[in-house]
Amino acid sequence: MANKQVEIIVYGAEQLCPSCVNLPSSKETFEWLEAAVVRKFPDQPFKISYVDIYNPPAEEGKASFARQVIEEDMFYPVVLIEGEVVGEGNPRLKTIFAEMEKHGYGA
Structure with a gap:
């Protein structure tokens, strides 16, 4: 069970x-x-947010x-988990789930 709520940012x-x-x-x-994350890790809270690269929040x-996504011509969507890039353009669930598991999430 995850001990802290992971943040996923798309x-x-x-x-x-x-x-x-x-x-x-x-x-x-x-x-x-x-x-997909809710299905894979039921009852394990996480935070997910969407950021429009052309209209980002003030944070x-x-x-x-x-x-950086714009300047480096990264393929978007870019998926970050706790600040780590885990997917670009066509993110793979397997990679995202593996990163969640590193943070203590269990299927």
């Missing part, structure tokens, strides 16, 4: 990144990811990473 934008044409939108990925950490 950075993305309304428009798809140029090389992500056939992939789901950032928002769709966010919703799909949230549902400095999130705003500065949003700039």
Whole structure:
């Protein structure tokens, strides 16, 4: 059982990144990811938030990473767990689940 609530942040934008044409939108990925994590780790709280890279919140950490996604031409959505990049463009559930398990989450 996780001893602290992990934060998952999905950075993305309304428009798809140029090389992500056939992939789901950032928002769709966010919703799909949230549902998948809830199914995989029931009764284990976590926090998930979506950050629009072109309209980030005032919170400095999130705003500065949003700039980094744009400046470094990262494939979005970019998924972070506790500050670690665990997925870019087409995030894989297996990788995300493995990172959650490192933080004490158990299926």
